[in-house]
Amino acid sequence: MTEQKIERIISILLKYEHKLSDGYQYYSYEEDVLREIAQNILATIDTAAEVKLDEKDIDHVTSQANVSRERAIDALKKNKGDIVEAIMSLSP
Numbered sequence: 777m778t779e780q781k782i783e784r785i786i787s788i789l790l791k792y793e794h795k796l797s798d799g800y801q802y803y804s805y806e807e808d809v810l811r812e813i814a815q816n817i818l819a820t821i822d823t824a825a826e827v828k829l830d831e832k833d834i835d836h837v838t839s840q841a842n843v844s845r846e847r848a849i850d851a852l853k854k855n856k857g858d859i860v861e862a863i864m865s866l867s868p
Contacts, residue, residue: 778818785814827857841866 789810829852837848841863848862855861 781818782811782814785817786810789813827853829853829857833857833859837862837866 786807829849833852834845834848836859837843837852838845841848841851843851843866847866851862851866852859855865
């Protein structure tokens with residue numbers, strides 16, 4: 777299953793376009809680099825999925841950072857449930 781996910785991410789990366797002022801530039805990476813990128817993406821997703829969020833933590837981040845619930849949840853997941861880091865990541 778993991779290999780299928782990696783292959784799917786690689787196929788998405790191969791289609792990635794980066795718009796420049798003069799048009800589109802397509803990135804070309806070696807297969808092993810794409811595989812490493814895909815594995816890092818999967819590891820990040822797995823880490824975020826493992827984080828158990830408490831409603832109080834979400835409410836605290838929402839009120840302290842003055843952001844939407846969705847942004848608070850995203851920040852908490854990215855910071856592995858660390859409230860202080862989540863708030864700091866949302867502050868200018």
